[in-house]
Amino acid sequence: MKEGTYIKIYCVLKDDNAVIMTQDQEGQPGWKFPGGHIDPGELLFTAVAREIKEEIGLNIHLENVLLIEDFFNRKRPGEHNMRFFVIATVAGGTERTNPDEVKALKRFTQSELQTLKQEEVYPPHWDALQTYLNGQVSPLSLIREVEK
Numbered sequence: 001m002k003e004g005t006y007i008k009i010y011c012v013l014k015d016d017n018a019v020i021m022t023q024d025q026e027g028q029p030g031w032k033f034p035g036g037h038i039d040p041g042e043l044l045f046t047a048v049a050r051e052i053k054e055e056i057g058l059n060i061h062l063e064n065v066l067l068i069e070d071f072f073n074r075k076r077p078g079e080h081n082m083r084f085f086v087i088a089t090v091a092g093g094t095e096r097t098n099p100d101e102v103k104a105l106k107r108f109t110q111s112e113l114q115t116l117k118q119e120e121v122y123p124p125h126w127d128a129l130q131t132y133l134n135g136q137v138s139p140l141s142l143i144r145e146v147e148k
Contacts, residue, residue, distance in 0.1 A: 003078035010035030018107035032122035057096040060088040064137040
């Protein structure tokens with residue numbers, strides 16, 4: 001990867017009394033929150049809605065901001081990364097996993113989330129999971145999308 005800034009957005013997606021997590025088809029071990037890269041010219045909330053639709057076929061209603069991580073990649077100096085985690089609820093659509101991206105989808109109850117072991121979760125998502133379980137959320141208005 002070349003030098004630059006890379007932005008990703010992920011979604012703690014609630015459906016009734018469960019949270020939907022996925023496993024990537026390639027490369028990423030463990031359960032993770034669905035989401036991914038922001039395309040050039042795309043705003044955060046548009047990107048997360050697109051990613052959820054592409055990966056698992058569902059529409060979302062955004063509720064809160066969970067966590068924002070800003071860091072430099074230790075393995076690739078010069079690579080600046082930002083990860084946004086938001087909370088949303090399912091708002092329609094037809095559930096279907098995209099076989100090119102998603103190997104598995106599972107709904108976890110609150111008690112199942114609490115008993116997940118760190119090695120069962122994709123490492124960059126572990127802190128977000130712990131933040132969610134601790135109830136530390138911010139209003140969605142923390143991020144204001146401004147179109148020019």
